[in-house]
Amino acid sequence: MKLTFHLSHPWDVTLEEAERIQNQYRHAVRIAPLAAEQLTCLTAIAARNRQDDILVAAVTADVVKHTTEIITEREKTTFPYHSGYLAFHQAPAILKALTRLNQLGDVIIVSGHGLAHPRRFGLASHLGVLLDIPTIGCARRLLPSNELQPSEDPLMDWVIDAEGVVGIAVYQQNSKNPWILSIGHRTDVDSLLTFKYLWLKNHRLPDPFNLARRLLRA
DNA sequence: GCGACAG
DNA sequence: ATCTTGTCGC
Numbered sequence: 001m002k003l004t005f006h007l008s009h010p011w012d013v014t015l016e017e018a019e020r021i022q023n024q025y026r027h028a029v030r031i032a033p034l035a036a037e038q039l040t041c042l043t044a045i046a047a048r049n050r051q052d053d054i055l056v057a058a059v060t061a062d063v064v065k066h067t068t069e070i071i072t073e074r075e076k077t078t079f080p081y082h083s084g085y086l087a088f089h090q091a092p093a094i095l096k097a098l099t100r101l102n103q104l105g106d107v108i109i110v111s112g113h114g115l116a117h118p119r120r121f122g123l124a125s126h127l128g129v130l131l132d133i134p135t136i137g138c139a140r141r142l143l144p145s146n147e148l149q150p151s152e153d154p155l156m157d158w159v160i161d162a163e164g165v166v167g168i169a170v171y172q173q174n175s176k177n178p179w180i181l182s183i184g185h186r187t188d189v190d191s192l193l194t195f196k197y198l199w200l201k202n203h204r205l206p207d208p209f210n211l212a213r214r215l216l217r218a
Numbered sequence: 219g220c221g222a223c224a225g
Numbered sequence: 226a227t228c229t230t231g232t233c234g235c
Contacts, residue, residue, distance in 0.1 A: 050227095144222095
């Protein structure tokens, strides 16, 4: 699929330049509601490194059309992993993988953080802003810039930073480790709650996010 | 008692 | 991400 870039910048940069880019592009993040009807076709992205390569799995699952598309990709990375700079490590490979998808979801679930990031510009926000598409971040752990705040729902916490709420933490099946969902781009907290509802309720179809993560084991 | 900064 | 394969948590 031909990707349309709303913004672009070099990826082969120094750590200092990367931080500058994050501080510049973070202002392009838009917080907006996503309706449930816009959550029927999801694309999930997961990536990990192997030596100097990034392995990417992308899955698009359309609940209405009842289709699932799976792509795996491998691409060299030039930027080593540093906490807070995951996008510079993985995004080029992820973008290459997205190119190979025939269908892109209404919203992209990205393995990593969105606004739950020291500069409010994690991988999910970064990808969303570049392509100007709705994204949600989904990560296993919090970065130190953020913390949890209990909600009325015992199975859910708010994810906050010094400025306010940036996401939700979801405790699945009484697990002590929550999944950290955060706003990426063109989504909001309500979108996350809607997504959580659909995600936990819909066991009929393969969960694209879990599928993408599983694919990285091969 | 040792570590706890996404992947 | 991975190595850890019975044990939790401030």
